[in-house]
Amino acid sequence: MAEAETQTQAAICSRGVTRDFKAGQQTITVLHGIDVDIRAGELTYVVGESGSGKTTLISIMCGILWPTEGGVRVFGTDIYDLSDTELVEFRLNNIGFIFQQYNLIPSIDAANNAAVPLIAQGMDRLEAREKAVAMLEKLNIGDQAGKLPSQLSGGQQQRVAIARALVHEPRLVVCDEPTAALDAASGRRVMDLLREVAVAEDRACIIVTHDNRVFDLADRILVLEDGRITHDGSEMPEGH
Amino acid sequence: MIWIAIRMLTGDAQKFYGLVFGIAFSTLLITQQLTIFVNLIERGASGTYNVSSADVWVMDPVSRTTDVNFPMPSTALDKVRGVTGVEWAVPHLRAGASVRTSEGDLEGVSVIGVDDATLIGLPKRMAQGSIDVLLQPDSVIIDDVGVTRMFEDGRSPIGERLELNDQRAVIRGVADAIPSFTSQVTLYTKYSQTLRYVPGTRNRLSFVLVGAEHGVSPEELTRRIEEQTGLRARTRDEFAQDGVDFIIQNTGIPLNFGITVLLGFIVGVAIVGLTFSLFIRDNIKQFGALKAIGVTNGKIRKMVAAQAGLVGLIGYGLGVLGTVFFIWGFSGNPTFKGFYIPWQIPLISMAAVFVILALTGWLALRNVLKTEPASVFR
Numbered sequence: 001m002a003e004a005e006t007q008t009q010a011a012i013c014s015r016g017v018t019r020d021f022k023a024g025q026q027t028i029t030v031l032h033g034i035d036v037d038i039r040a041g042e043l044t045y046v047v048g049e050s051g052s053g054k055t056t057l058i059s060i061m062c063g064i065l066w067p068t069e070g071g072v073r074v075f076g077t078d079i080y081d082l083s084d085t086e087l088v089e090f091r092l093n094n095i096g097f098i099f100q101q102y103n104l105i106p107s108i109d110a111a112n113n114a115a116v117p118l119i120a121q122g123m124d125r126l127e128a129r130e131k132a133v134a135m136l137e138k139l140n141i142g143d144q145a146g147k148l149p150s151q152l153s154g155g156q157q158q159r160v161a162i163a164r165a166l167v168h169e170p171r172l173v174v175c176d177e178p179t180a181a182l183d184a185a186s187g188r189r190v191m192d193l194l195r196e197v198a199v200a201e202d203r204a205c206i207i208v209t210h211d212n213r214v215f216d217l218a219d220r221i222l223v224l225e226d227g228r229i230t231h232d233g234s235e236m237p238e239g240h
Numbered sequence: 241m242i243w244i245a246i247r248m249l250t251g252d253a254q255k256f257y258g259l260v261f262g263i264a265f266s267t268l269l270i271t272q273q274l275t276i277f278v279n280l281i282e283r284g285a286s287g288t289y290n291v292s293s294a295d296v297w298v299m300d301p302v303s304r305t306t307d308v309n310f311p312m313p314s315t316a317l318d319k320v321r322g323v324t325g326v327e328w329a330v331p332h333l334r335a336g337a338s339v340r341t342s343e344g345d346l347e348g349v350s351v352i353g354v355d356d357a358t359l360i361g362l363p364k365r366m367a368q369g370s371i372d373v374l375l376q377p378d379s380v381i382i383d384d385v386g387v388t389r390m391f392e393d394g395r396s397p398i399g400e401r402l403e404l405n406d407q408r409a410v411i412r413g414v415a416d417a418i419p420s421f422t423s424q425v426t427l428y429t430k431y432s433q434t435l436r437y438v439p440g441t442r443n444r445l446s447f448v449l450v451g452a453e454h455g456v457s458p459e460e461l462t463r464r465i466e467e468q469t470g471l472r473a474r475t476r477d478e479f480a481q482d483g484v485d486f487i488i489q490n491t492g493i494p495l496n497f498g499i500t501v502l503l504g505f506i507v508g509v510a511i512v513g514l515t516f517s518l519f520i521r522d523n524i525k526q527f528g529a530l531k532a533i534g535v536t537n538g539k540i541r542k543m544v545a546a547q548a549g550l551v552g553l554i555g556y557g558l559g560v561l562g563t564v565f566f567i568w569g570f571s572g573n574p575t576f577k578g579f580y581i582p583w584q585i586p587l588i589s590m591a592a593v594f595v596i597l598a599l600t601g602w603l604a605l606r607n608v609l610k611t612e613p614a615s616v617f618r
């Protein structure tokens with residue numbers, strides 16, 4: 001009963017998530033039965049060394065990588081019970097992505113890049129663009145809306161990527177190493193920005209990072225080591 | 241998403257133009273070569289089509305085309321005239337000869353002897369003069385290819401004297417004729433005059449040209465003539481087709497043109513395939529991101545199809561336009577006189593373009609569809 005209640009309250013509820021990868025004749029287990037809940041209204045960091053399984057974990061949590069065992073519920077929906085098409089649609093309507101390399105489309109301007117999820121949802125392009133411009137304005141780069149990604153600085157491109165992740169008002173925002181390519185000050189500004197725009201009462205924000213310069217900005221930190229969660233708290237444990 | 245796909249493609253100008261060039265070049269090569277091929281082999285029928293008034297051609301059973309014929313005795317004409325359903329029958333002689341111009345140039349020519357009384361056997365239209373000029377002594381009519389070839393300096397051929405197989409001939413008219421397969425100079429004159437110009441064996445009659453009586457079909461008439469005379473009779477269309485078939489069967493032209501068309505296809509596949517693959521490879525992260533965001537494989541397929549469709553439309557249009565300009569540009573050259581683009585050829589090249597794009601698009605798309613959305617996090 002208590003278990004069921006926890007699952008309804010959590011934005012993400014992962015139970016017994018295991019993931020194996022084949023490497024030739026060998027099978028490598030990257031995640032070992034992860035049980036974790038991610039709550040809405042919190043900025044959650046997933047931290048760990050390279051190869052610890054943090055990217056694999058968030059990939060499974062946001063429905064782009066199937067677990068070998070276990071299940072994930074996102075806002076009450078068991079996403080791996082959905083058909084392929086339903087899962088893609090679920091991602092489109094409920095999840096916003098911020099990639100480390102931004103992955104903006106180089107030949108369309110910032111506003112259209114930010115409007116991609118809305119266009120994919122079937123919204124009229126001009127209407128989608130209007131909404132995207134409004135989001136860019138919220139991120140203080142409304143005046144850059146008509147520029148191509150190549151005409152923007154790295155920080156501006158990242159804001160466009162953030163706008164793209166938030167424009168369709170998803171309930172879960174997933175960020176992969178958002179500060180990896182930034183200096184300390186810029187990194188903190190991005191994290192502050194994410195906290196300001198991506199964290200809300202009904203929205204969960206999960207960030208994969210190993211940038212210890214921004215650890216203090218997290219509401220919750222999950223430390224992954226060798227595919228197991230070794231720490232779950234509001235601060236980094238001693239020795240990390 | 242289609243708009244995004246198009247912008248993704250056109251935004252990479254180098255690859256976009258590369259793809260358009262590949263399709264345009266392929267289309268041009270296929271359309272232009274097929275056009276030349278079809279028009280060239282149709283020249284095998286020019287001898288028949290130049291004589292538009294004859295419903296049936298009668299010849300020795302071994303004769304195959306207007307140029308590959310075996311002479312018949314002159315009595316063949318009377319035999320044919322005796323067949324029921326024949327409205328008229330006239331002699332027709334075709335032979336080769338040599339001409340020496342007043343400048344001393346030597347030219348191999350084809351001499352065609354038409355009926356003395358009716359002048360049946362001449363091309364339908366004259367470019368200069370009238371057919372009546374043949375009634376004057378030593379008169380010949382030259383075809384327009386001959387004018388271009390023998391009078392390159394642009395002077396008028398009318399009144400020019402020729403030494404035709406050691407006989408005097410005077411050009412008094414220019415015929416607007418379809419050139420022969422070899423674009424050889426053709427001289428038309430009266431049948432009786434031809435016998436003088438082209439000495440030969442006892443049998444001289446190449447063909448008997450026949451007009452069918454009203455109500456008698458050419459097919460029926462050919463059957464009757466063959467039954468009653470033992471000669472070979474062909475309707476105009478059948479004999480025209482014989483000329484085309486002869487070229488197809490006896491020259492390497494279909495093979496050579498076929499190889500060029502195939503090369504056009506292969507070049508298209510190579511250029512477009514390579515460029516398309518590079519384009520997809522360069523954008524694989526973006527496609528991966530779109531898949532992660534929630535763009536279905538179906539939409540991705542439509543995006544790639546739209547990109548291929550745009551490239552195909554522009555490239556194909558340019559290729560066909562290039563062929564039109566080529567044919568138009570060379571229309572003044574006698575070698576290309578009367579060349580046209582049969583409507584089937586653009587359809588064939590369109591099908592080829594479709595196959596090229598479907599093949600290369602499918603190969604490129606495989607990489608996109610195989611890309612896991614999770615790869616964008618790596």
